[in-house]
Amino acid sequence: MDLSNLNNKTDRLDRLNISDKTRRALEKIGLTSYEIRTFTSLLKDGELTASDLSQKSGVPYSKIYEVLGTLEEKGWIGSDNSRPTKYFAKSPSTGLETTKQNQEKDFSTNQKIILSELVPLYEKSGTSEKPEIWVLSGAVNITAKILEMVDSCRKEVMIAIPEAGQELVKLALPKLRLLHDKGVEITILTSDKLDKDSTVAIKRVAKVKVKEGLFGGGIICDKRYVVILLGPDRGDVKSSEIVAIWADHAGLAVFAREYFEYLLKDSKEI
Numbered sequence: 454m455d456l457s458n459l460n461n462k463t464d465r466l467d468r469l470n471i472s473d474k475t476r477r478a479l480e481k482i483g484l485t486s487y488e489i490r491t492f493t494s495l496l497k498d499g500e501l502t503a504s505d506l507s508q509k510s511g512v513p514y515s516k517i518y519e520v521l522g523t524l525e526e527k528g529w530i531g532s533d534n535s536r537p538t539k540y541f542a543k544s545p546s547t548g549l550e551t552t553k554q555n556q557e558k559d560f561s562t563n564q565k566i567i568l569s570e571l572v573p574l575y576e577k578s579g580t581s582e583k584p585e586i587w588v589l590s591g592a593v594n595i596t597a598k599i600l601e602m603v604d605s606c607r608k609e610v611m612i613a614i615p616e617a618g619q620e621l622v623k624l625a626l627p628k629l630r631l632l633h634d635k636g637v638e639i640t641i642l643t644s645d646k647l648d649k650d651s652t653v654a655i656k657r658v659a660k661v662k663v664k665e666g667l668f669g670g671g672i673i674c675d676k677r678y679v680v681i682l683l684g685p686d687r688g689d690v691k692s693s694e695i696v697a698i699w700a701d702h703a704g705l706a707v708f709a710r711e712y713f714e715y716l717l718k719d720s721k722e723i
Contacts, residue, residue, distance in 0.1 A: 471489075471493055476489060482549070482552055482556075483527070483552060483556070484527070484529075485520075485523075487510075487512045487516060487520045488520055488523060488524050488527075488529070490510040490511060490512055491506055491510050491512055491517070491520050491521065491524060491530075492524060492529050492530065492542055492548075493510075494506055494509045494510040495530060495540060495541060495542035496542045499541065500533070500539040500540065500541045501539060501540060501541075502537045502538065502539055502540075503517050503518055503521060503537070503538070503540070504517075504537070506521070506540065521540055527548065527551060527552055527555070528543065528547060528548050528550075528551025528552065528555075529542070529543055529545075529547075529548035529551075529552075530542055530543055531543055585700065585701040585702075586698065586699070586700045586701075586702065587698070587699045587700075588696065588697075588698055589680075589696070589697045589698070589699055590696050590697075595680075595682070595697045596621055596624055598680065598697070598699050599621065599625065599672055599680055599697075600624060600625060600628060602672065602674050602678050602680060602699070603625055603628045603629065603632070603672065603674065604628055605674065605678070606632055606637055606674040606675055607635075607637065607675055608637060608638065608675050609637065609638045609639075609640075609673075609674075609675055609676065610629075610632060610637060610638070610639045610640070610672065610673070610674055610675075611640045611641075611642075611672070611673040611710060611713050612639070612640070612641045612642070612659075612670075612671075612672045612673075613641075613642045613643075613667065613669070613670040613671050613672075613713060613716065614641060614642070614643045614644065614647060614655075614667075614670050615644050615667050615669060615670040615682065623651070623654075626654055626655070626658070629655070629658045629659065630657075630658050632658075633658040633659070639658060639659035639660065640659060640660045640662075640717070641655050641659045641660070641661045641662070642661075642662050642663075642664055642667065642713065642716055642717060642720055643655070643661060643662070643663055643664070643667065644663070644664065644665075644666075644667040645663050645664065645665045645666070645667070647663075660722075661722070662717055662720040662721060662722050663720060663721050663722075664716055664719065664720040664721075667716075669681070669682055669683065670682040671697075671709060671713075673706055673709050673710050673713060676703070676706055676707065676710060677701065677702075677703050677706050678699075678700070678701055678706065679698075679699070679700050679702070679705055679706045679709045680697055680698070680699045680700075681697060681698045681700075681709065682696075682697045683696045683697060683698065
């Protein structure tokens with residue numbers, strides 16, 4: 454066994470070492486193992502020829518030009534006009550943005566193809582969607598469901614709080630703080646009549662905007678789960694009269710989110 458070759462190979466892999474977390478993230482957005490090794494080699498060594506890259510990254514020379522071609526298409530590397538050609542790493546931000554745009558374009562194209570053929574088949578089948586929708590009444594039931602939903606959010610929470618929602622704010626604050634600490638994006642639209650202490654408290658964990666005369670409210674979690682608070686927004690309304698709809702329905706969540714963003718445009722940031 455040639456120990457010198459083994460040691461050289463080990464040295465190359467050590468030099469290319471990135472965390473497993475980052476490696477998995479790169480793989481999840483579409484980069485192959487060879488592409489990751491090639492890109493990280495360029496990051497660490499600067500401009501390199503294909504031959505040098507093959508040696509430093511451990512990617513077989515028979516594969517290196519194919520790997521370089523796909524990395525250029527994906528926007529992660531560039532090349533010059535020298536002889537032999539030298540390759541260089543682009544900013545990871547540039548690579549990520551190009552990959553994102555390409556994936557969105559591919560998704561949009563595939564979406565049109567899929568919908569154009571499968572939607573007519575679905576409509577002919579006579580099958581109807583059966584989304585999970587609950588009608589909730591009473592402050593205790595509504596609050597429990599909202600807190601359960603907030604606790605499950607992982608990426609984004611959008612909340613509209615009417616004047617009658619002051620008690621909900623106090624109950625939800627501990628969970629909102631936990632989500633904030635986990636990096637969840639929290640946006641809150643509140644009534645101009647919400648008390649000052651509640652407003653100050655939620656501003657510590659969320660982007661807060663105020664809308665005059667906000668009627669009704671709701672919560673949208675991760676663009677999927679939604680609670681819509683129904684009923685009049687008056688200070689003399691008893692909590693038992695409050696009614697809400699909870700749904701696990703992406704279409705309804707999208708509609709609610711678009712309406713939420715519409716309200717945000719006409720509100721004041723504090």
